[in-house]
Amino acid sequence: MGKLDSKIPSGPLAEKWTKHKNEINLVNPANKRNIDIIVVGTGLAGGSAAASLAELGYNVKTFCYQDSPRRAHSIAAQGGVNASKNYQGDGDSDYRLFYDTIKGGDYRSREANVYRLAEVSSNIIDQCVAQGVPFAREYGGLLDNRSFGGVLVSRTFYAKGQTGQQLLLGAYGAMNRQINRGKIKSYTRHEMLDLVLVDGKARGIIARDLVSGEIERHSAHAVVIASGGYGNLFFLSTYCMGANVMAAWRTHKKGAFFANPCFTQIHPTCIPVSGDHQSKLTLMSESLRNDGRIWVPKKLEDAKAIREGRLKPTELAEEDRDYYLERRYPAFGNLVPRDVASRAAKERCDAGYGVNKTGEAVYLDFTAAIERYGKEKAYTMGLKDANKDTIRKLGEEIVEAKYGNLFQMYEKIVDENPYKTPMMIYPAVHYTMGGLWVDYNLMTTIPGCYSAGESNFSDHGANRLGASALMQGLADGYFVLPYTIGDYLADDIRTGPIPTDSAEFDEAEQAVTDKLNRLISIKGENTVDYYHKKLGKIMWDKCGMSRNEKGLKEAIKEIAELREDFWKNVRVPGEANAKNQELEKAGRVADFLEIGELFAMDALDRKESCGGHFREEYQTPEGEALRDDKNYRYVSAWEYKGEPKNSKLHKEELVFENVELKTRSYK
Numbered sequence: 001m002g003k004l005d006s007k008i009p010s011g012p013l014a015e016k017w018t019k020h021k022n023e024i025n026l027v028n029p030a031n032k033r034n035i036d037i038i039v040v041g042t043g044l045a046g047g048s049a050a051a052s053l054a055e056l057g058y059n060v061k062t063f064c065y066q067d068s069p070r071r072a073h074s075i076a077a078q079g080g081v082n083a084s085k086n087y088q089g090d091g092d093s094d095y096r097l098f099y100d101t102i103k104g105g106d107y108r109s110r111e112a113n114v115y116r117l118a119e120v121s122s123n124i125i126d127q128c129v130a131q132g133v134p135f136a137r138e139y140g141g142l143l144d145n146r147s148f149g150g151v152l153v154s155r156t157f158y159a160k161g162q163t164g165q166q167l168l169l170g171a172y173g174a175m176n177r178q179i180n181r182g183k184i185k186s187y188t189r190h191e192m193l194d195l196v197l198v199d200g201k202a203r204g205i206i207a208r209d210l211v212s213g214e215i216e217r218h219s220a221h222a223v224v225i226a227s228g229g230y231g232n233l234f235f236l237s238t239y240c241m242g243a244n245v246m247a248a249w250r251t252h253k254k255g256a257f258f259a260n261p262c263f264t265q266i267h268p269t270c271i272p273v274s275g276d277h278q279s280k281l282t283l284m285s286e287s288l289r290n291d292g293r294i295w296v297p298k299k300l301e302d303a304k305a306i307r308e309g310r311l312k313p314t315e316l317a318e319e320d321r322d323y324y325l326e327r328r329y330p331a332f333g334n335l336v337p338r339d340v341a342s343r344a345a346k347e348r349c350d351a352g353y354g355v356n357k358t359g360e361a362v363y364l365d366f367t368a369a370i371e372r373y374g375k376e377k378a379y380t381m382g383l384k385d386a387n388k389d390t391i392r393k394l395g396e397e398i399v400e401a402k403y404g405n406l407f408q409m410y411e412k413i414v415d416e417n418p419y420k421t422p423m424m425i426y427p428a429v430h431y432t433m434g435g436l437w438v439d440y441n442l443m444t445t446i447p448g449c450y451s452a453g454e455s456n457f458s459d460h461g462a463n464r465l466g467a468s469a470l471m472q473g474l475a476d477g478y479f480v481l482p483y484t485i486g487d488y489l490a491d492d493i494r495t496g497p498i499p500t501d502s503a504e505f506d507e508a509e510q511a512v513t514d515k516l517n518r519l520i521s522i523k524g525e526n527t528v529d530y531y532h533k534k535l536g537k538i539m540w541d542k543c544g545m546s547r548n549e550k551g552l553k554e555a556i557k558e559i560a561e562l563r564e565d566f567w568k569n570v571r572v573p574g575e576a577n578a579k580n581q582e583l584e585k586a587g588r589v590a591d592f593l594e595i596g597e598l599f600a601m602d603a604l605d606r607k608e609s610c611g612g613h614f615r616e617e618y619q620t621p622e623g624e625a626l627r628d629d630k631n632y633r634y635v636s637a638w639e640y641k642g643e644p645k646n647s648k649l650h651k652e653e654l655v656f657e658n659v660e661l662k663t664r665s666y667k
């Protein structure tokens with residue numbers, strides 16, 4: 001265990017995956033029936049993996065903490081899923097999707113994995129259409145596309161602003177077919193608390209039934225961790241409230257390396273924070289940047305007047321508005337990648353141009369799109385002399401058809417009509433590119449333990465492009481794992497069922513029970529949320545959109561102190577062996593308090609800026625991220641050594657043979 005071998009197949013980039021599939025071991029259908037696989041997580045990655053593995057004939061057990069796989073965080077995905085089908089005939093190709101992803105991730109991802117992702121992306125759309133996913137269609141019936149940031153083509157397939165929900169219903173349907181056949185046994189309201197290793201191999205998990213509080217042992221020949229991202233360590237984020245790092249972190253503590261923990265995505269278009277009472281932030285999909293123009297006032301006095309309610313944005317003349325993304329990045333305009341757009345918003349707000357009461361918001365304005373669409377519609381209807389009101393009405397109808405549910409959500413939260421006045425938006429934590437280190441087969445450094453979807457680090461480097469998370473999760477689950485896991489399991493056809501009455505299971509169960517009892521017995525003074533909020537503030541202030549050496553060193557110290565205090569003073573009411581949501585939260589926050597420290601250590605180690613990792617000391621004169629390819633062209637893979645501060649850094653050198661390493665420019 002512990003050696004970093006990325007197992008990238010040899011040969012030309014575009015042939016690696018086919019060659020690999022042709023060469024790896026297979027398990028014959030009769031033998032698959034004797035092999036058990038545990039899949040932790042039933043979002044898009046885990047759900048698609050479980051359904052495909054069961055369809056192949058393996059016996060699958062799935063686990064999720066929600067009451068149904070349908071409630072995984074994946075359901076929240078709004079904007080779409082990418083695929084290089086080139087339906088628009090606008091020059092797309094597998095290579096372009098590969099190139100955009102590598103460049104978008106600021107040259108910090110593995111070429112071979114990213115090319116495979118692009119290669120299988122088209123299959124995802126076919127698979128989901130076959131499942132009945134209602135992707136948006138053009139008038140003639142062909143699937144429609146829109147654009148997302150960091151690209152110059154339209155390759156995003158979508159189902160209004162509910163793409164994740166529709167895709168998840170597809171995966172859930174596929175899972176249900178297997179549940180009905182008895183090939184998937186679905187454990188909902190179950191939380192994995194530990195991974196069990198036997199002879200160095202992943203052979204099962206310890207899970208807690210969240211309804212009864214009972215601790216259970218489950219064995220398998222392989223374990224797939226598809227437990228999503230860890231952005232909730234910032235407390236406020238666009239993630240669902242329950243999203244956490246427990247499964248991945250405890251796997252890490254059992255020997256799986258954790259890669260690039262500091263690579264976090266801060267999404268530019270979220271509803272701004274409105275006060276201390278908040279526990280959740282809401283995303284306004286990136287798809288809105290297809291039609292919305294981002295601006296702040298040009299003059300400081302106008303920004304002040306807007307903040308103080310003396311001036312309305314709609315009253316500000318066109319020449320007094322600064323469409324700063326269009327000004328700074330004429331080629332990509334409002335569709336620059338998320339890290340670039342987020343930093344640009346922060347820069348304007350820090351300079352005093354913010355437009356809400358706290359000064360931390362910019363406008364996302366649909367006026368121009370409404371007018372453009374309205375004019376076009378009037379023209380096609382033969383209304384040559386349509387007046388302004390008619391044009392507006394027609395335009396609003398088109399915008400509503402494209403983004404209606406997002407506009408409705410905005411109005412419900414902010415109590416302003418975004419058709420009439422520009423939306424206010426600000427960056428918020430949204431996605432984690434870091435995760436369990438995996439090789440080309442998606443196996444972690446623990447034999448037999450795999451990771452898929454957002455819980456692994458695999459494809460997005462230092463910044464994920466919009467609509468690529470769904471693509472990666474579904475690629476991993478439908479098209480990668482079903483092949484690669486067989487290569488490993490081919491050696492297990494004679495192993496027989498893994499017993500759970502072994503010393504390894506005893507020990508793991510005891511450790512889990514002790515930890516739960518310890519949390520209950522502290523009986524301190526502070527709630528779990530007290531610690532979570534404090535951690536979130538340290539993370540946002542010192543490890544957020546921009547970082548510096550001093551702040552990171554402070555963060556490391558403060559997080560360690562906070563963790564110590566947590567274990568002395570947290571109050572977890574109730575019992576360990578009964579339903580106890582505060583106990584669930586305590587376990588999750590305990591893990592956040594550990595990964596937070598590693599996150600800051602990783603950010604401190606990386607003395608360069610790349611993608612979402614912006615070190616203030618390393619920037620160009622124009623304020624762009626300044627990479628150091630000579631010294632930091634590696635994946636950081638951290639090995640756990642008893643405490644976060646003792647973690648050992650391993651480096652996977654990234655080799656670029658098919659793209660030229662260039663300064664990332666969107667101008």
Ligand SMILES: Cc1cc2nc3c(=O)[nH]c(=O)nc-3n(C[C@H](O)[C@H](O)[C@H](O)COP(=O)(O)OP(=O)(O)OC[C@H]3O[C@@H](n4cnc5c(N)ncnc54)[C@H](O)[C@@H]3O)c2cc1C
Nearest residue numbers: 041042043044045065074079080192228453454467469470
């Ligand atoms: C608001 C929003 C909008 C988004 N829109 C888009 C978009 O338009 N396009 C795009 O590509 N991406 C989008 N993303 C990102 C994308 O939705 C996620 O990255 C992706 O859905 C993650 O899928 P996943 O299967 O890896 O994890 P999840 O969907 O987070 O699923 C995690 C699963 O793991 C389970 N789990 C976790 N821990 C445990 C444990 N200890 N024990 C048992 N089970 C556990 C959970 O119950 C759940 O089933 C969006 C994200 C957000 C927040």
